[in-house]
Amino acid sequence: MIPPGYHPTDRKRSWGRLPRGLQYVAEPTFHDEIPRLAQAAGAAEMSVLAIGLGRSYGDSGLNLGQAAIDMRRVDRVMAFDWTTGVIRAEAGLSLSDLITRVAPHGWFPPTTPGTRFVTLGGAVANDVHGKNHHRAGSIGVSVRRLGLWRSDRGLIEISPTEEPDLFAATIGGLGLTGLIQWVELQLVPIASTHLDQENIAFGGLDEFFALADESAQSHEHTVSWIDCASRGASLGRGIFSRANWRTDGRRDLHDDAKGITFPIDLPGFALNPLSLKLFNTVYYGRQKSKPALQDLHYEQVFYPLDAIFGWNRLYGAGGFYQYQCVIPPETARDAVAELLDAISRSGQGSFLAVLKTFGDVVSPGLLSFPRPGVTLALDFANRGDAAHMLMARLDDIVLAAGGRLYPAKDGRMPPVLFKAGYPEWSRFARQVDPACSSSFWRRIHHG
Numbered sequence: 250m251i252p253p254g255y256h257p258t259d260r261k262r263s264w265g266r267l268p269r270g271l272q273y274v275a276e277p278t279f280h281d282e283i284p285r286l287a288q289a290a291g292a293a294e295m296s297v298l299a300i301g302l303g304r305s306y307g308d309s310g311l312n313l314g315q316a317a318i319d320m321r322r323v324d325r326v327m328a329f330d331w332t333t334g335v336i337r338a339e340a341g342l343s344l345s346d347l348i349t350r351v352a353p354h355g356w357f358p359p360t361t362p363g364t365r366f367v368t369l370g371g372a373v374a375n376d377v378h379g380k381n382h383h384r385a386g387s388i389g390v391s392v393r394r395l396g397l398w399r400s401d402r403g404l405i406e407i408s409p410t411e412e413p414d415l416f417a418a419t420i421g422g423l424g425l426t427g428l429i430q431w432v433e434l435q436l437v438p439i440a441s442t443h444l445d446q447e448n449i450a451f452g453g454l455d456e457f458f459a460l461a462d463e464s465a466q467s468h469e470h471t472v473s474w475i476d477c478a479s480r481g482a483s484l485g486r487g488i489f490s491r492a493n494w495r496t497d498g499r500r501d502l503h504d505d506a507k508g509i510t511f512p513i514d515l516p517g518f519a520l521n522p523l524s525l526k527l528f529n530t531v532y533y534g535r536q537k538s539k540p541a542l543q544d545l546h547y548e549q550v551f552y553p554l555d556a557i558f559g560w561n562r563l564y565g566a567g568g569f570y571q572y573q574c575v576i577p578p579e580t581a582r583d584a585v586a587e588l589l590d591a592i593s594r595s596g597q598g599s600f601l602a603v604l605k606t607f608g609d610v611v612s613p614g615l616l617s618f619p620r621p622g623v624t625l626a627l628d629f630a631n632r633g634d635a636a637h638m639l640m641a642r643l644d645d646i647v648l649a650a651g652g653r654l655y656p657a658k659d660g661r662m663p664p665v666l667f668k669a670g671y672p673e674w675s676r677f678a679r680q681v682d683p684a685c686s687s688s689f690w691r692r693i694h695h696g
């Protein structure tokens with residue numbers, strides 16, 4: 250039976266376009282529709298999951314065969330104090346829309362992922378991090394209060410001091426502790442919408458770590474692109490980018506209509522060891538020759554990929570996986586070298602591989618991904634067994650190094666790796682709303 254208010258569709262996909270299948274989706278406009286919709290799913294013996302803009306890569310934002318409530322239209326700003334920078338908004342508001350409302354008043358989100366096309370609810374449910382993690386931590390650090398609808402309690406308000414256990418489970422809680430109706434967030438002041446960005450080429454991992462150490466004090470935003478096709482003497486070479494906000498009073502905004510559309514699903518043969526190596530070599534050379542210091546708009550610093558609509562088609566019609574791990578400081582240097590070596594030997598790997606150090610600002614989230622250490626993120630086209638065998642090899646390295654994978658990017662990690670990486674998972678499981686589930690959770694918890 251299709252629950253009233255829902256329609257069946259197989260068109261809702263995650264960013265990696267894997268896995269695929271039918272979901273029963275409702276698209277409310279008002280937050281007071283949520284209880285009725287969640288109850289309708291329950292009456293049809295289906296679990297329910299709130300979903301946002303579908304920017305998670307794997308199956309944590311999917312509830313295949315079950316019900317999903319698409320929150321994108323529940324997106325009103327409820328209150329904004331432009332003297333303190335505290336905003337309360339419905340969970341479907343995108344970071345893109347939030348920025349256009351608050352940046353003219355000199356405020357910005359406390360941290361931002363590499364795309365502005367995420368909802369507030371999605372950002373909280375994955376406790377997202379950005380290039381300023383070493384200073385600001387993840388978004389959960391700046392969440393003051395949440396309005397959470399639970400099937401067993403109705404709408405409740407939670408904060409670090411009111412129902413702290415449920416709050417801790419909901420930050421990075423993968424949508425499983427209930428439906429977030431609104432988010433109250435502390436923004437940060439900015440004195441310009443532009444940043445000074447410096448790009449520095451590095452020849453290997455030792456240079457990367459030295460740059461990361463040096464820049465942690467001097468720069469608010471740091472990230473590196475890494476050439477994942479290089480081997481031997483140039484293993485781990487890349488471009489280190491570091492940036493600070495300018496103070497020149499400019500207030501110009503981004504434009505969501507501006508950009509180019511990636512036209513086709515790239516055929517599988519276009520992605521091969523040779524084309525990947527060629528791209529990485531050319532990209533490294535071009536970035537190296539760019540001016541070292543640039544005055545850039547936040548759109549160019551934080552969201553370069555948002556200018557290419559549908560870039561996820563680059564990896565072909567079969568979809569792709571993103572692999573993002575974090576490795577503790579003690580084992581980071583050797584484990585990252587081992588990971589990069591395994592990837593370059595496999596001839597798989599991606600155009601965009603990212604390396605960044607995380608700081609020690611602690612998130613309240615029980616399942617929060619960031620922890621002190623180094624995070625490596627890269628994409629693998631879905632080449633069936635070859636991709637799975639490579640990722641299994643990477644899992645072994647991550648596990649041995651005491652690291653963990655990011656659920657927001659995952660569609661295949663084995664339960665044992667999740668449980669080793671997230672020792673608080675059973676404490677978290679006690680806070681899961683009995684009506685909520687996801688494809689990720691069934692795979693990890695019951696798989």
Ligand SMILES: Cc1cc2nc3c(=O)[nH]c(=O)nc-3n(C[C@H](O)[C@H](O)[C@H](O)COP(=O)(O)OP(=O)(O)OC[C@H]3O[C@@H](n4cnc5c(N)ncnc54)[C@H](O)[C@@H]3O)c2cc1C
Pocket residue numbers: 264298299300301302303304305306309310311320340341361362363364366367368369370371372373374375376377378379380422423424425427428429430554657658687
């Ligand atoms: C190009 C790109 C770059 C990225 N860069 C980064 C990065 O730098 N750092 C980072 O941390 N992440 C990054 N991400 C991942 C992205 O930030 C997260 O996956 C984010 O959670 C996506 O938000 P969404 O609105 O699309 O939510 P969805 O992907 O639709 O859902 C994500 C999770 O949020 C839950 N959820 C959504 N809305 C609600 C709600 N109202 N109540 C309860 N639960 C809810 C869902 O159930 C699901 O578990 C990137 C993704 C892309 C595509």
